[in-house]
Amino acid sequence: MIDLRSDTVTKPTPAMREAMSQAEVGDDVFGDDPTVARLEELAAGLLGKAAGMFVPSGTQSNLCALLVHCGRGDEYIVGQTAHTYLFEGGGAAVLGGIQPQPLDQADDGTLPLDRVGAFVKPDDFHYARTRLLCLENTTWGKVLPFEYLGAAREFTDERGLALHLDGARIFNAAIASGKSAELIAEHFDSVSICLSKGLGAPVGSVLVASEDFIKEAKRWRKMLGGGMRQSGVIAAAGIHALENQVNRLADDHENARALAVGLAGISGLEVDPVQTNMVFVESQKINPAFLAEGLQERGILISGYPGQKIRLVTHLGICRKDIETVIHAFQEACAT
Ligand SMILES: *Cc1c(COP(=O)(O)O)cnc(C)c1O
Numbered sequence: 001m002i003d004l005r006s007d008t009v010t011k012p013t014p015a016m017r018e019a020m021s022q023a024e025v026g027d028d029v030f031g032d033d034p035t036v037a038r039l040e041e042l043a044a045g046l047l048g049k050a051a052g053m054f055v056p057s058g059t060q061s062n063l064c065a066l067l068v069h070c071g072r073g074d075e076y077i078v079g080q081t082a083h084t085y086l087f088e089g090g091g092a093a094v095l096g097g098i099q100p101q102p103l104d105q106a107d108d109g110t111l112p113l114d115r116v117g118a119f120v121k122p123d124d125f126h127y128a129r130t131r132l133l134c135l136e137n138t139t140w141g142k143v144l145p146f147e148y149l150g151a152a153r154e155f156t157d158e159r160g161l162a163l164h165l166d167g168a169r170i171f172n173a174a175i176a177s178g179k180s181a182e183l184i185a186e187h188f189d190s191v192s193i194c195l196s197k198g199l200g201a202p203v204g205s206v207l208v209a210s211e212d213f214i215k216e217a218k219r220w221r222k223m224l225g226g227g228m229r230q231s232g233v234i235a236a237a238g239i240h241a242l243e244n245q246v247n248r249l250a251d252d253h254e255n256a257r258a259l260a261v262g263l264a265g266i267s268g269l270e271v272d273p274v275q276t277n278m279v280f281v282e283s284q285k286i287n288p289a290f291l292a293e294g295l296q297e298r299g300i301l302i303s304g305y306p307g308q309k310i311r312l313v314t315h316l317g318i319c320r321k322d323i324e325t326v327i328h329a330f331q332e333a334c335a336t
Pocket of ligand 1: 056058059062083136169194
């Protein structure tokens with residue numbers, strides 16, 4: 001099957017499995033796992049931060065960060081369709097008593113700072129205390145404009161807010177923009193990265209920030225059930241991913257562009273411009289669920305929800321030949 005549902009469907013390569021099998025391990029709750037320590041240091045270094053914390057998922061990573069930044073009755077400002085707000089079960093509100101203030105993103109994925117400013121609450125007991133601005137990069141496949149990141153920092157400094165980045169796909173942003181992940185992370189107090197997306201590791205995320213911040217975050221991680229024991233076995237996969245599978249994200253982007261060009265040539269399909277590894281497709285004529293069924297019969301998995309754009313994601317399990325196969329299958333499925 002050619003699986004375009006997400007870049008989370010990647011499987012560890014033989015070299016990655018080899019690295020996992022060789023990993024030196026210890027009980028990481030005691031701070032004894034040298035491989036986890038090495039991953040945390042590597043990720044922190046790549047993003048220009050002092051310390052890192054390995055966690056099982058990006059959801060837990062973002063939640064730990066929010067819990068450090070905000071207390072009960074505090075508020076964070078976040079995109080209406082940001083993962084942290086929309087796809088993490090409302091964890092900040094449920095488990096942290098943190099009120100989200102979701103705002104619509106602009107077409108380029110940014111939260112316009114004048115609009116954010118209008119929603120920062122005054123210091124008055126009627127309101128929650130606005131503490132944090134949370135951004136996402138890439139967001140729905142889009143790279144936030146580089147200048148926006150510095151402007152967001154200036155804005156949050158003026159307003160006394162902290163700045164968190166959900167950088168689940170920060171390396172896609174780096175590869176697409178030619179800016180290093182460190183430069184993209186520079187203005188943020190905390191950054192969460194996913195190892196289990198396009199980077200191809202089976203499990204895990206790393207939260208990076210200052211030493212003090214990570215010390216606090218480790219308290220929350222333990223409370224949330226994220227203290228792991230001989231987790232060097234999976235951390236080794238993360239190290240392998242960061243050392244060997246970052247630059248190849250360029251292939252995913254190229255494959256996504258080729259896919260977009262091919263699909264744009266099919267009558268009835270409208271394709272959004274592609275920046276990274278995601279292609280968004282819409283059809284006025286064909287029901288996405290019906291299209292998904294037609295493609296599945298041809299060996300291709302996509303997720304099609306009625307009324308939504310179809311999202312196709314390229315990753316290390318998809319090669320250029322697969323793209324040709326997919327374009328051909330779309331031509332057939334759209335013709336029926
Ligand atoms: C996948 C993802 C996360 C976290 O995901 P987990 O599935 O919990 O690892 C966070 N933010 C974004 C933008 C993501 O795509």
